[in-house]
Amino acid sequence: MRKRNKFKHGMYMLIALAMLLYALPKLSFQEGPSWVLGFGVVWCIFAFLVIAAHLHFIIGVDEEKQKQLEAVRKHKLEQWQGKWNEESRVSQRL
Template sequence: MRKRNKFKHGVYLLVALAMLVYAMPRLSLANGPSWVFGFGVVWSIFAFLVIAAHLHFIIGVDEEKAKRLEAVRKHKLEQWPGKWSEEGRVTQR
């Protein structure tokens, strides 16, 4: 499951990079302050944020943090005063 998820993010990263490479020469960023210039800057920033988010996931910066959070969640579930049923409801012992 984890490999498929990384593959999906890799495909999205490539699509975002291709979109950025295609659009950068067409964006008018040299005309100075105008609505067209503002759109080009905002669009470029958004594209870089999308690329950075996918890189962040692919590199796995938060994997250790996710493992620690899962351990805390399991520990809290063990300490819960009821027992979790299979439907997701709490039943008393």
Template sequence: MKTVKKPNKWKHVVYLILALAMLVYALPLISFDPWAGWVSLFGAVWAGFAFLVIGAHLHFLLGVNEEKQRELDKIRRAKLREWELKWQEEGGRGQSV
């Protein structure tokens, strides 16, 4: 049986730090002046995406989905057992022919 590998959280920590650094560097440079037009809109959208990236990595690091992952693992194991039984039944019929 396959062993389930624990997810490597270091990658998410590094990406979170990089996203935070980009945001800290860029926020003072972005013009949110209402008369800036497209520049202001681009800055707001860019900052929004940066916050989404940061939120996604925090969500993973805080383990909000651990219970959901356990449920998915249960379903995956049940399907594997089902396929094994089906395969054994089909293999047994094939031998008697």
């Protein structure tokens, strides 16, 4: 299932990149600032964000972050269990 997801995100990224490469040469900076140029620049920024989001998923940065968070949770649970065991030992002695 993961390979299919990565393939899907790869295709979407390539489509967004193709759209961006098609649109960039059409932007004209010679006429000066205008609404059309502003729209084109904003559209290109959104296209870059879409490409970056799909690339982020393909690289798997989320998986690495998820593993790190799981390790932190496990460590905190071990600390909590250790403290709880110590408190139960102390209360048993009294």
